[in-house]
Amino acid sequence: MTLTPLERASPVADLDPAERMSRDQVEALQLERLQATVAHVYAHVEPYRAKLSALGLAPGDIRTLEDVRLLPFTTKEDLRSTYPFGMFAVPREQVARIHASSGTTGRPTVVGYTSADLRTWAGLMARSLRAAGVRPGMLVHNAYGYGLFTGGLGAHAGVEALGATVVPISGGQTARQAQLIRDFRPDVVLCTPTYLLTIADALEELGVDPRSTSLRLAVLGAEPWTNEMRRELEDRLDLEAIDIYGLSEVMGPGVGSECLETKDGPHLWEDHFLPEVVDADSGEVLPDGEVGELVFTSLTKEAFPVIRYRTRDLTRLLPGTARPGMRRMEKVTGRNDDMIILRGVNLFPTQIEEIVLGIGELTPHFVLELSRRGRLDALTVCVETRPGVDPGAAEHAVELLGRRIKDQVGATVGVRRQEPGTLPRSEGKLARLRDLRRG
Numbered sequence: 001m002t003l004t005p006l007e008r009a010s011p012v013a014d015l016d017p018a019e020r021m022s023r024d025q026v027e028a029l030q031l032e033r034l035q036a037t038v039a040h041v042y043a044h045v046e047p048y049r050a051k052l053s054a055l056g057l058a059p060g061d062i063r064t065l066e067d068v069r070l071l072p073f074t075t076k077e078d079l080r081s082t083y084p085f086g087m088f089a090v091p092r093e094q095v096a097r098i099h100a101s102s103g104t105t106g107r108p109t110v111v112g113y114t115s116a117d118l119r120t121w122a123g124l125m126a127r128s129l130r131a132a133g134v135r136p137g138m139l140v141h142n143a144y145g146y147g148l149f150t151g152g153l154g155a156h157a158g159v160e161a162l163g164a165t166v167v168p169i170s171g172g173q174t175a176r177q178a179q180l181i182r183d184f185r186p187d188v189v190l191c192t193p194t195y196l197l198t199i200a201d202a203l204e205e206l207g208v209d210p211r212s213t214s215l216r217l218a219v220l221g222a223e224p225w226t227n228e229m230r231r232e233l234e235d236r237l238d239l240e241a242i243d244i245y246g247l248s249e250v251m252g253p254g255v256g257s258e259c260l261e262t263k264d265g266p267h268l269w270e271d272h273f274l275p276e277v278v279d280a281d282s283g284e285v286l287p288d289g290e291v292g293e294l295v296f297t298s299l300t301k302e303a304f305p306v307i308r309y310r311t312r313d314l315t316r317l318l319p320g321t322a323r324p325g326m327r328r329m330e331k332v333t334g335r336n337d338d339m340i341i342l343r344g345v346n347l348f349p350t351q352i353e354e355i356v357l358g359i360g361e362l363t364p365h366f367v368l369e370l371s372r373r374g375r376l377d378a379l380t381v382c383v384e385t386r387p388g389v390d391p392g393a394a395e396h397a398v399e400l401l402g403r404r405i406k407d408q409v410g411a412t413v414g415v416r417r418q419e420p421g422t423l424p425r426s427e428g429k430l431a432r433l434r435d436l437r438r439g
């Protein structure tokens with residue numbers, strides 16, 4: 001019997017040298033690169049030089065890795081206030097590509113890459129895909145959006161660098177995506193977890209059983225998703241679902257990725273990024289294992305280095321497993337911005353996702369509607385029952401959902417059941433929250 005590409009792979013021999021480093025080696029490399037990065041921004045990025053000078057700091061003050069804590073944070077606001085190119089560390093002419101993060105309000109955040117940055121990114125994206133189980137020669141259906149969003153082009157370059165075949169379908173036109181999956185027989189799909197649900201629906205509409213396709217791997221990211229969603233997708237499409245993490249300000253997709261053999265949260269590629277977790281309110285650095293806001297300092301970027309960038313993503317750092325020299329992050333609970341405060345109770349969409357997916361009668365599609373009743377905020381969870389569920393069972397599911405949210409999260413919410421197929425379907429990053437409080 002011929003071996004499948006997954007079985008044929010010999011991961012250890014294929015790893016980048018950095019993936020085989022010990023923790024001590026990684027930290028020594030990080031220190032050297034941190035010192036170079038601080039010198040680089042001090043010399044070339046006026047806003048960073050001004051901030052460091054105001055604190056009486058010069059590059060020579062960074063003598064140990066812990067000294068990163070002397071450096072000031074960088075926020076999205078800092079990046080926006082220098083819109084568009086004020087944080088670039090090289091002349092604009094040396095920037096080979098620009099991306100921008102959407103930014104729901106106000107100015108987008110613009111990021112730039114030299115050709116060396118693009119090569120690093122492609123290499124890290126290839127490393128991430130390989131960790132996820134993608135192998136040279138596989139066919140990869142890339143449904144991350146192409147354009148200013150880093151997902152499409154970032155993943156694309158990684159597939160090419162790995163030596164796999166990329167189908168640059170981008171997001172949207174879902175019926176066509178389903179057709180191409182049926183006809184091209186890809187091994188791998190790259191998209192957001194919620195968009196994979198939409199693709200599964202489209203396959204069914206085409207008369208294709210989603211479990212019967214050629215797909216064996218899905219490398220999913222760009223939005224928070226839970227292990228319950230992983231199980232849902234793995235069952236529905238009969239594949240392995242792997243979590244890939246990244247953000248435009250730090251690079252794009254491929255800042256870290258889960259390894260197929262452990263599937264226990266993304267390993268962060270610490271030879272290129274120095275992660276910290278801080279208390280979101282005080283900014284105090286938290287020990288590994290404690291949940292807080294993830295912060296990154298880039299270690300090798302030329303065009304757009306970032307110092308202690310506040311991601312707003314909540315997670316914790318854990319020891320490496322499949323790559324012992326690199327730490328892992330737990331699957332992201334949510335973004336600071338997505339936190340709903342309901343009469344003093346903090347709540348994240350991922351908590352609701354976990355509970356919705358635990359109730360067999362409900363589809364994984366749900367929307368959180370925030371409204372105001374009198375002077376208090378009220379939350380309604382809009383859900384759909386799966387086709388064929390009888391009215392009695394549907395009523396029971398709705399009641400159970402409200403009760404479990406109350407028991408497990410501590411919040412009293414309303415639940416509204418909608419007809420199957422009536423809630424919005426994802427085309428990329430899904431906005432779960434509908435805020436009806438204004439106007």
Ligand code: DLL
Nearest residue numbers: 101151221222223224244245246247248252253332
């Ligand atoms: O979403 C980059 C990306 C593309 C990552 C494709 C993975 C796959 P931005 O548009 O700048 O970049 O959004 C970054 O998305 O701060 C997180 O809040 C969220 N995010 C990204 N990956 C994950 C993930 C891309 N695996 C923001 N789990 C980040 C949870 C994620 N949240």
